[in-house]
Amino acid sequence: MPIKDTKAWSSMIVGMAIHGLAEDAMEAFSRMEETKVKPNHVTFIGVLLACAHSGRVLEGKKYWSSMLESGVVPSMEHYGCMVDLLCRANLVEEACTFVETMPISSDVVIWRTLLVACKKNRNMEKGEIAGSRLLELEPLNAENYVLLSNLYASGSEWAKMSHVRKLMKDKGIKAVPGCSSIEIDGFMHEFVMGDCSHPEAKEIREILRDISERVCGDGYEPWTLDVLHNVGDEEKESVLCEHNWPLLMGY
Numbered sequence: 001m002p003i004k005d006t007k008a009w010s011s012m013i014v015g016m017a018i019h020g021l022a023e024d025a026m027e028a029f030s031r032m033e034e035t036k037v038k039p040n041h042v043t044f045i046g047v048l049l050a051c052a053h054s055g056r057v058l059e060g061k062k063y064w065s066s067m068l069e070s071g072v073v074p075s076m077e078h079y080g081c082m083v084d085l086l087c088r089a090n091l092v093e094e095a096c097t098f099v100e101t102m103p104i105s106s107d108v109v110i111w112r113t114l115l116v117a118c119k120k121n122r123n124m125e126k127g128e129i130a131g132s133r134l135l136e137l138e139p140l141n142a143e144n145y146v147l148l149s150n151l152y153a154s155g156s157e158w159a160k161m162s163h164v165r166k167l168m169k170d171k172g173i174k175a176v177p178g179c180s181s182i183e184i185d186g187f188m189h190e191f192v193m194g195d196c197s198h199p200e201a202k203e204i205r206e207i208l209r210d211i212s213e214r215v216c217g218d219g220y221e222p223w224t225l226d227v228l229h230n231v232g233d234e235e236k237e238s239v240l241c242e243h244n245w246p247l248l249m250g251y
Contacts, residue, residue, distance in 0.1 A: 004032075004035070004037065005037065006037055006038060006039065006040050006043065009028065009029075009031075009032040009037055009039070009043065010039070010040060010042040010043040010046060012025075012028050013025045013028050013029055013032070013043055013046035013047060013050070014042060014043075014045065014046035014049070016028060016046075016050065017046045017047070017049040017050035017053065018049070020053055020054075021050075022050040022051065022053055022054035022056065023054075025046055025047060025049075025050035026047060026056075026059065029043065029046075029047050029063075038070070039067075039072075040072065041072050041073075041075060041078070044063060044066075044067040044072060044078060045077050045078060045081060048060055048063055048064065048078060048081035048082065048085065049081055051063065051081075051085055052081055052085040052088055053088075055088060055089055057085060057086070057089045057091065060081075060082065060085045064078075064082060076104065076107055076109075076110075079098075079099075079102055079104070079106070079110065080107075080109055080110050080113070082098060083095050083098060083099060083110050083113050083114065084113055086098060087113050087114065087116070087117035088117075090117070090120070090121060092114075092117050092118055092121050092123050092126060093123075093126075095113075095114060095117065096114065096126050096129075099114060106133070107137075108134060108137050108138055108141075108144075111130045111133045111134045111137070112130075112134060112143075112147065114126065114127075114130040115127055115130040115131055115134060115147050115148065115151065116147065118130060118151060119147065119150055119151040119154050122154055122155050124151070124152075124157070127148075128148075128151070131147065131148035131151060134147070134148070135148070139171070140171070140173060142168065142173050142174060142175040142176065143175070145164055145165075145167065145168045145173060145175070146175050148164050149161050149164040149165055152164065177192050177194060177195075178192070178193040179191065179192045179193070
């Protein structure tokens with residue numbers, strides 16, 4: 001294009017950011033500034049998204065300040081990008097402070113991002129706040145209950161986890177089980193969480209056991225903290241092993 005306007009530059013930057021090309025997105029933004037084309041709110045969503053996906057906290061904060069100085073009024077999407085940026089960098093406390101000082105009420109996406117980050121960092125206090133706000137905003141969304149339940153499970157708060165599950169049951173809310181599928185030689189293999197009806201289930205388990213024994217023999221130690229069930233370590237290792245059937249079908 002002989003002349004690139006704001007829409008053209010913004011489309012390029014957002015497209016690169018969405019596809020994980022953070023360096024290219026930020027380079028395009030620099031070229032845009034060099035050509036004296038004024039960025040708009042979409043442009044800044046692109047660069048903030050690029051920073052979030054690549055863990056560039058300092059650059060993200062710089063672009064945020066640049067956006068405010070340019071007169072662009074932040075929207076919920078911009079705030080969401082900043083919260084995502086901080087949470088991905090494990091700066092949960094800073095993310096919570098950022099949300100608390102926002103001039104607009106946070107939406108469910110922001111609270112859900114916070115809750116996931118709190119679970120990852122085992123921040124019960126902030127996670128409970130995010131969870132309660134989610135249940136207020138979306139009382140019938142099963143995902144919110146599952147996330148809050150997982151938060152309690154990550155901290156071995158089994159009584160609180162059971163309470164959340166009971167709330168789901170009392171409200172008649174059912175979580176959709178996880179499902180993965182893979183096509184091999186024109187046939188679709190589907191795997192639903194907790195379902196062992198696959199015709200080769202026994203063979204798959206045997207091969208999984210063999211793989212597990214071999215990798216453990218080479219020094220691998222299963223990260224059992226991510227198994228959110230009140231069971232022993234041996235059972236947790238079994239859960240981790242059998243949670244990757246679709247990967248095995250392409251093995």
